[in-house]
Amino acid sequence: MHELSLATALMDLVREEAAAAHAQRVTRLVLEIGALSHVDAQALRFAVDVAARGGPAEGATLDIQEPPGTAYCLDCETSVTIAARGAPCPRCGGAKLLVQGGDEMRLKEMEVV
Amino acid sequence: MCGTCGCGQGERRVEDLHHHHAHDHAYHDAHEHTHADGTTHSHPQGPAEHHHHGAEGSRLLSVERDILSRNNAVAAENRRHFQTARTLALNLVSSPGAGKTALLVETLKRIGGKFPLAVIEGDQETTADADRIRATGVPAIQINTGKGCHLDAELVRSALVRLGTPENGVLFIENVGNLVCPAGFDLGEAQKVVIASVTEGEDKPLKYSGMFAAAGLMVVTKTDLLPHLDFAIDRLIENARRINPTIAVLQVSAKSGEGMDRWLHWLDTARALRLAAD
Numbered sequence A: 001m002h003e004l005s006l007a008t009a010l011m012d013l014v015r016e017e018a019a020a021a022h023a024q025r026v027t028r029l030v031l032e033i034g035a036l037s038h039v040d041a042q043a044l045r046f047a048v049d050v051a052a053r054g055g056p057a058e059g060a061t062l063d064i065q066e067p068p069g070t071a072y073c074l075d076c077e078t079s080v081t082i083a084a085r086g087a088p089c090p091r092c093g094g095a096k097l098l099v100q101g102g103d104e105m106r107l108k109e110m111e112v113v
Numbered sequence B: 001m002c003g004t005c006g007c008g009q010g011e012r013r014v015e016d017l018h019h020h021h022a023h024d025h026a027y028h029d030a031h032e033h034t035h036a037d038g039t040t041h042s043h044p045q046g047p048a049e050h051h052h053h054g055a056e057g058s059r060l061l062s063v064e065r066d067i068l069s070r071n072n073a074v075a076a077e078n079r080r081h082f083q084t085a086r087t088l089a090l091n092l093v094s095s096p097g098a099g100k101t102a103l104l105v106e107t108l109k110r111i112g113g114k115f116p117l118a119v120i121e122g123d124q125e126t127t128a129d130a131d132r133i134r135a136t137g138v139p140a141i142q143i144n145t146g147k148g149c150h151l152d153a154e155l156v157r158s159a160l161v162r163l164g165t166p167e168n169g170v171l172f173i174e175n176v177g178n179l180v181c182p183a184g185f186d187l188g189e190a191q192k193v194v195i196a197s198v199t200e201g202e203d204k205p206l207k208y209s210g211m212f213a214a215a216g217l218m219v220v221t222k223t224d225l226l227p228h229l230d231f232a233i234d235r236l237i238e239n240a241r242r243i244n245p246t247i248a249v250l251q252v253s254a255k256s257g258e259g260m261d262r263w264l265h266w267l268d269t270a271r272a273l274r275l276a277a278d
Ligand SMILES: Nc1nc2c(ncn2[C@@H]2O[C@H](COP(=O)(O)OP(=O)(O)OP(=O)(O)O)[C@@H](O)[C@H]2O)c(=O)[nH]1
Pocket: B094, B095, B096, B097, B098, B099, B100, B101, B102, B103, B123, B129, B176, B177, B221, B222, B223, B224, B225, B252, B253, B254, B255, B256
């Protein structure tokens, strides 16, 4: 359900950008879906496939980049990489981490004709 | 209904309030900005285009936009609207049945007529929760999201046209009971308030970390049930702080009234901050 809402929003964005660029068809989409974004890439692929039907991006190749989660540890005062929110600091085991990146959900690029 | 973007189609429905009149700061042209999106203007000459790439005749466009940018743009408009009206808007989120409506009903009764109040109720179906709110005398409107599992900024904007905005007061937006999707959809609120009941287990913040990361306050509810449960409230708070070191925490029971005074005090403070801000 979550992925379907995202896919629908993505198609709105794609249509808007395609129209602005006077493109006929979209052949490839490059997304950035951070490791902390709570989006399942597999489910998103499926949802985009469904949401793209009948639109300019139907059949487009989908590239999903998954940047890792990054956080600042308040205990050892270092920027670290984490696999999930709530995970301890990989350096010092501390629990107080401020997430800095890895929760993005962006349309980076699209290839059009 | 908007024929261009299709919003309001399907089962998405904002309750019709024939008997209510729009207030001063109501939105008058709900659809005027439907397709506005501030971030569009980041490419004044059209999207950046690179050299040939991929299939013959194809172009690569650099877009770099948030997938939810359209929702974010409408949310930003809602936020400006609340700022003008000096309204504190709170987005209440929780899993189903955590006690959002019960807490609201008790809260509204205690605030009485001290300042303007209004409630937007989001549920997939029924107007039951809006009816419970209206029984207290506070204006409320129900949004039914149908198959949708969260409110979005456009639905809130449409609801405000009919409900009116409580100027200098508090607007409570009770989101659909769901700890996943509402986290990503900004409605233009000042803060998300996550409600966690003591019957849900201490690990909720770890299982649904996106929501606890997005909230400014966690209200632990149904504390009257604690004597009957094996529930370590400290572990819940510890887990929430693990996800969000700066989250504020309150403990209340809508049933016994325990902790309601501190929650009302938090609301007073948040409202005072909103009134003071320009
Ligand atoms: N014992 C006790 N029960 C409560 C309390 N608050 C709510 N409840 C009960 O919990 C159930 C759900 O309460 P609601 O207020 O409808 O919960 P909700 O979060 O609004 O539910 P949805 O809108 O359906 O997601 C009801 O049976 C309430 O009576 C409380 O403080 N103590």
